[in-house]
Amino acid sequence: MRYEEYLAEEFRDPGLPSASAATGDPAATEPGGPAPAGVTRRDFLAALGAGIFVLFHWDDLAAAPGRGRGNEEAIDWNAFLRIAPDGRVTVFSGKVELGQGIHTSLAQTVAEELDLPLDAIEMVMGDTDLCPWDAGTFGSLTTRFHAPLLRTASAEARGILVQLAAEQWNLPPASLRVKEGRVFVAANPSRSLTYGRLARGRRIVRRLEPKPQPEDPGRYTLVGTSPVRRDAVAKVTGAAKYTGDIRLPGMLYARILRPPAHGARLVRADLSAVRGLPGIHVVEEDGLVAVLAEQPDRAGAALAQVKAEFTPGATEPGEQEIYDHLVRTAGEGRVAAEGGDLAAGTRASVEVFEQSYYNAYVAHAAMEPHTALVRIDGRRVTVWASTQRPFGCKEEVAQALGLPAENVRVLTPFVGGGFGGKSYNLQAVQAARLAKATGRPVQVAWTREDEFFYDTFRPAAVVQIRSGLDSDGRIVLWDYTVYNAGERGAPHFYTIPHHRTRGTSGRSPLPTGAWRAPGNNTNTFAREQQIDLMAARAGVDPVEFRLRHLAADAPVRRCLEVAARLFGYQPAKPPSRRGYGVALGTDAGTWVAHLAEVAVDRQTGKVQVKRVVCAQDMGRAINPEGARMQMEGCITMGLGYALGEEVRFQGGEVRTRSFAEYPLPRFSDLPRIETLLVNPTEGAPQGGGEPAIICMGAVIANAIFDATGARLYHLPMTPERVLEALSKTEA
Amino acid sequence: MAQTTRFILNGKPVAVETEGARPLLWVLRGDLEHTGTKYGCGEGICGTCTVLIEGEAQRACVVPVADVAGKRVTTIEGLSQGGTLHPVQQAFVEHGAIQCGYCTPGMVLTAVALLERNPNPSEAQIRSALEANLCRCGTHQRVVAAVRAAARKLRAAS
Ligand code: FES
Numbered sequence: 001m002r003y004e005e006y007l008a009e010e011f012r013d014p015g016l017p018s019a020s021a022a023t024g025d026p027a028a029t030e031p032g033g034p035a036p037a038g039v040t041r042r043d044f045l046a047a048l049g050a051g052i053f054v055l056f057h058w059d060d061l062a063a064a065p066g067r068g069r070g071n072e073e074a075i076d077w078n079a080f081l082r083i084a085p086d087g088r089v090t091v092f093s094g095k096v097e098l099g100q101g102i103h104t105s106l107a108q109t110v111a112e113e114l115d116l117p118l119d120a121i122e123m124v125m126g127d128t129d130l131c132p133w134d135a136g137t138f139g140s141l142t143t144r145f146h147a148p149l150l151r152t153a154s155a156e157a158r159g160i161l162v163q164l165a166a167e168q169w170n171l172p173p174a175s176l177r178v179k180e181g182r183v184f185v186a187a188n189p190s191r192s193l194t195y196g197r198l199a200r201g202r203r204i205v206r207r208l209e210p211k212p213q214p215e216d217p218g219r220y221t222l223v224g225t226s227p228v229r230r231d232a233v234a235k236v237t238g239a240a241k242y243t244g245d246i247r248l249p250g251m252l253y254a255r256i257l258r259p260p261a262h263g264a265r266l267v268r269a270d271l272s273a274v275r276g277l278p279g280i281h282v283v284e285e286d287g288l289v290a291v292l293a294e295q296p297d298r299a300g301a302a303l304a305q306v307k308a309e310f311t312p313g314a315t316e317p318g319e320q321e322i323y324d325h326l327v328r329t330a331g332e333g334r335v336a337a338e339g340g341d342l343a344a345g346t347r348a349s350v351e352v353f354e355q356s357y358y359n360a361y362v363a364h365a366a367m368e369p370h371t372a373l374v375r376i377d378g379r380r381v382t383v384w385a386s387t388q389r390p391f392g393c394k395e396e397v398a399q400a401l402g403l404p405a406e407n408v409r410v411l412t413p414f415v416g417g418g419f420g421g422k423s424y425n426l427q428a429v430q431a432a433r434l435a436k437a438t439g440r441p442v443q444v445a446w447t448r449e450d451e452f453f454y455d456t457f458r459p460a461a462v463v464q465i466r467s468g469l470d471s472d473g474r475i476v477l478w479d480y481t482v483y484n485a486g487e488r489g490a491p492h493f494y495t496i497p498h499h500r501t502r503g504t505s506g507r508s509p510l511p512t513g514a515w516r517a518p519g520n521n522t523n524t525f526a527r528e529q530q531i532d533l534m535a536a537r538a539g540v541d542p543v544e545f546r547l548r549h550l551a552a553d554a555p556v557r558r559c560l561e562v563a564a565r566l567f568g569y570q571p572a573k574p575p576s577r578r579g580y581g582v583a584l585g586t587d588a589g590t591w592v593a594h595l596a597e598v599a600v601d602r603q604t605g606k607v608q609v610k611r612v613v614c615a616q617d618m619g620r621a622i623n624p625e626g627a628r629m630q631m632e633g634c635i636t637m638g639l640g641y642a643l644g645e646e647v648r649f650q651g652g653e654v655r656t657r658s659f660a661e662y663p664l665p666r667f668s669d670l671p672r673i674e675t676l677l678v679n680p681t682e683g684a685p686q687g688g689g690e691p692a693i694i695c696m697g698a699v700i701a702n703a704i705f706d707a708t709g710a711r712l713y714h715l716p717m718t719p720e721r722v723l724e725a726l727s728k729t730e731a
Numbered sequence: 732m733a734q735t736t737r738f739i740l741n742g743k744p745v746a747v748e749t750e751g752a753r754p755l756l757w758v759l760r761g762d763l764e765h766t767g768t769k770y771g772c773g774e775g776i777c778g779t780c781t782v783l784i785e786g787e788a789q790r791a792c793v794v795p796v797a798d799v800a801g802k803r804v805t806t807i808e809g810l811s812q813g814g815t816l817h818p819v820q821q822a823f824v825e826h827g828a829i830q831c832g833y834c835t836p837g838m839v840l841t842a843v844a845l846l847e848r849n850p851n852p853s854e855a856q857i858r859s860a861l862e863a864n865l866c867r868c869g870t871h872q873r874v875v876a877a878v879r880a881a882a883r884k885l886r887a888a889s
């Protein structure tokens with residue numbers, strides 16, 4: 001079954017799996033030993049029937065970040081993959097497909113190890129009953145940490161298949177090989193058995209011992225190629241199901257009464273206008289007020305008639321005061337990196353540069369708003385959710401309903417974009433509470449206005465840098481403090497003898513959360529401009545200046561050289577008036593170098609990005625075309641926070657409520673984008689969904705400076721801010 | 732007031748019993764269970780809800796269902812014929828003009844309407860036709876390439 005079919009079947013019968021009768025011999029070999037007693041999911045596993053299963057144990061996740069969060073039971077046996085008697089391989093992965101293409105790239109990884117065609121692999125993703133526990137799909141962790149586990153599990157499965165054939169033929173395993181779904185005798189390839197044949201009538205459950213030797217990367221045939229995305233056809237035909245597309249008998253659609261501001265509490269709701277309306281259900285319970293109907297637009301229309309009174313939330317700070325507020329309320333924080341001695345660096349400096357950088361709150365604004373559907377059957381709960389953290393969602397729903405986590409199953413259909421925003425599952429909690437209150441399945445799908453309110457934001461942030469050049473034009477001092485963005489991407493990677501990087505946080509009036517490459521957009525914006533302004537002061541070309549301050553073996557050096565060549569870059573004294581910018585960065589183990597060309601309209605202040613070149617070193621690229629799609633996506637999305645996106649607010653009141661007030665990048669903003677992978681067949685695979693976005697603020701700011709001589713220290717670089725900076729330069 | 736609205740949905744006549752003022756989007760997604768048409772904003776800004784009405788790209792979230800009485804409506808589900816993808820769909824697949832896929836039905840249908848009108852659009856014309864279709868994943872560059880390729884293919888076929 002394909003993922004889509006799997007989901008479709010789940011939608012018909014969303015209860016717990018009614019297992020097809022186990023066809024396997026329960027007494028068959030279990031070399032890994034039986035699963036421990038008292039593990040509820042074991043029943044489920046038994047229900048899966050015959051085949052070869054490679055399981056994993058919680059302890060195997062020791063290296064997985066986020067392990068052990070929540071109250072999830074600490075014993076968790078689940079299958080990574082199953083080879084069924086019909087020879088098909090099912091992969092169970094707690095990761096979810098948000099658009100980043102792992103539905104394809106993870107299948108590639110498994111198919112490679114098992115020497116199977118890609119379409120022999122079925123992916124079951126984000127189902128908390130079927131898939132091993134997973135922290136969530138964020139932080140560019142999938143390719144770095146999850147794919148290697150699947151790879152090892154696949155190698156283990158291959159080992160079992162070879163061993164089974166060896167026993168059957170009474171031959172040493174070393175004399176056998178695998179190819180295209182068969183085990184065969186190396187000396188006599190016509191003697192072969194299919195995987196399906198070997199799995200038939202057996203039930204082999206083996207715990208993953210991460211020892212078997214995975215395939216030598218030099219012999220890869222599928223990893224490193226770019227097959228068409230497996231979800232592409234479903235997505236162009238409308239067949240792909242997202243959470244909001246699931247229909248259950250008797251379900252209700254809810255609209256939630258939203259407070260006017262964060263921190264505002266409901267005093268009273270006047271529901272008289274809607275109570276008793278035909279087909280309208282009203283819930284008021286512990287501050288949650290919702291109107292439900294059999295069509296979402298009817299619920300919305302009814303909700304508009306509800307009058308409510310709230311306490312005012314906080315009214316301070318607003319957009320103007322936020323930056324002072326963040327600095328004022330910040331604690332000492334901690335030192336993330338340091339070396340040398342700042343006092344010595346200050347003495348060695350002939351010129352010291354002190355500069356602050358600012359960035360506004362920005363929204364995730366995924367095209368699919370947060371959505372969830374919850375059905376409660378007695379004490380069993382089934383949740384469909386657009387989420388990046390199905391296992392987190394399970395905990396949150398269980399807690400809200402006062403049930404043990406094992407009573408809750410979360411299924412994750414296709415997700416219409418996440419970018420960090422779907423790591424929190426408030427919409428699922430709302431749906432669960434309403435399903436309980438009404439006794440019916442309930443869908444909560446946030447409206448766009450809800451989304452701009454309930455979603456978390458990338459935090460407004462401040463960076464302060466004090467840096468110094470010596471008489472030879474070398475950077476000798478770097479004193480860096482970031483407020484509120486977080487430390488990701490804060491430590492620099494240049495050769496600087498005296499340096500310190502500190503991170504701290506003040507109090508945010510709005511809820512904040514991870515936003516594609518959290519922290520790093522802010523930190524790279526600040527660092528790469530500070531480097532640039534010193535290059536300009538030293539009268540040295542900014543590419544050359546960076547190369548002078550990078551170690552000879554720094555991986556980012558290669559990226560910069562490659563990007564500069566592809567761009568056709570010629571060094572010049574800044575500002576060169578050509579409108580060229582450069583920025584470097586690192587995120588999720590990956591290195592990036594960007595060059596850009598901009599045109600600045602001095603009358604209107606509008607910046608048009610004409611061209612962006614990006615070279616990325618991400619280690620081995622599993623699906624190079626998929627990786628380049630992510631780079632293009634990052635660059636395009638990054639135009640938004642660089643040039644226009646800013647959440648307006650006063651205290652807890654979010655004043656941005658619509659796309660009309662929040663300009664996402666459009667086709668007219670699109671530059672020519674050229675991407676290049678550096679050494680894509682070397683090294684361990686690293687993250688690819690986020691790195692190429694981190695330079696977008698800095699590379700555009702540096703290009704604006706190169707075009708005009710004006711510096712922009714505040715994101716987004718709106719026409720008003722550009723005009724203001726231009727007027728200062730001219731004055 | 733509930734009334735009967737009859738129209739042609741993906742080539743088949745349908746009749747819905749509902750208030751004529753309700754947005755076509757919700758009638759399609761709910762009453763008619765055609766969920767390929769997506770909600771993104773509900774106010775005509777994002778284009779995820781785009782459908783073809785008499786061949787023209789329109790935003791189903793702001794069209795009252797009564798307005799399509801007697802008209803031909805095409806949703807993403809109705810675009811491929813007998814299991815064969817429309818050349819625009821095929822080009823989106825081949826060019827990887829898809830990430831999360833949530834904007835994709837609207838993008839595809841807007842492009843189909845453009846190519847009906849103008850079989851040989853310049854890159855600037857493609858961009859301006861799609862200008863009001865938002866994509867948060869940033870597939871824009873590949874969407875433009877896909878629409879160009881589809882235009883070539885359609886011209887070659889005609
Ligand atoms: S949902 Fe109709 S234009 Fe956005």
Ligand code: FES
Nearest residue numbers: 831834866867868
């Ligand atoms: S592909 Fe995700 S919004 Fe366009």
